[in-house]
Amino acid sequence: MNDRTVSRSRSTTSAWLALAALVAGLGVSLPVRADDDIERALVEGGKARYAQYCTSCHGEAGAPGSKATLDLRSYVARHGGKFPAADWLAVIADTRPASVHAEVWQRIRADNTGGTAADAAARGTVGQIARYVNSIQAK
Numbered sequence: 001m002n003d004r005t006v007s008r009s010r011s012t013t014s015a016w017l018a019l020a021a022l023v024a025g026l027g028v029s030l031p032v033r034a035d036d037d038i039e040r041a042l043v044e045g046g047k048a049r050y051a052q053y054c055t056s057c058h059g060e061a062g063a064p065g066s067k068a069t070l071d072l073r074s075y076v077a078r079h080g081g082k083f084p085a086a087d088w089l090a091v092i093a094d095t096r097p098a099s100v101h102a103e104v105w106q107r108i109r110a111d112n113t114g115g116t117a118a119d120a121a122a123r124g125t126v127g128q129i130a131r132y133v134n135s136i137q138a139k
């Protein structure tokens with residue numbers, strides 16, 4: 001990722017946070033394909049975050065990985081053809097100690113600002129990854 005991509009994705013973070021809260025709260029479906037500049041910046045940010053947080057278990061670019069066997073490229077198709085935004089957040093922001101995602105969720109929170117803003121910021125990160133996974137769905 002180059003510097004321009006980094007600053008572009010940072011500049012859209014707060015807009016995304018508001019949107020993520022709305023999407024999570026209302027269960028609104030995300031559009032199936034990314035096709036404008038803001039959307040592309042979100043997808044690029046999410047791609048980097050996916051590589052950072054998810055590929056230790058899930059595979060490269062959504063393919064099955066070392067610990068997670070489901071293919072994230074068919075995630076939308078397996079969930080009724082619409083990106084299930086609320087389910088997505090619930091699966092990853094799962095604080096139960098036995099949850100497969102408890103540790104990565106805590107790591108995402110710790111890597112964000114800390115304190116009361118950490119939860120919202122961490123949800124923004126997970127939402128960005130959602131945009132990326134949404135963009136790699138098999139046709």
Ligand code: HEC
Binds near residue numbers: 053092101
């Ligand atoms: C410690 C390993 C691990 C990490 C790290 C991890 N996952 Fe998972 N994930 C799993 C396992 C195991 C499952 C259970 C399903 C399976 O085997 O594929 C799963 C399931 C999922 C599902 C449900 C899949 C479906 O098709 O219904 C989603 C969505 C998901 N993970 C997203 C993520 C995202 C996004 C990240 C990065 C923020 C992440 N996971 C990081 C292990 C992990």
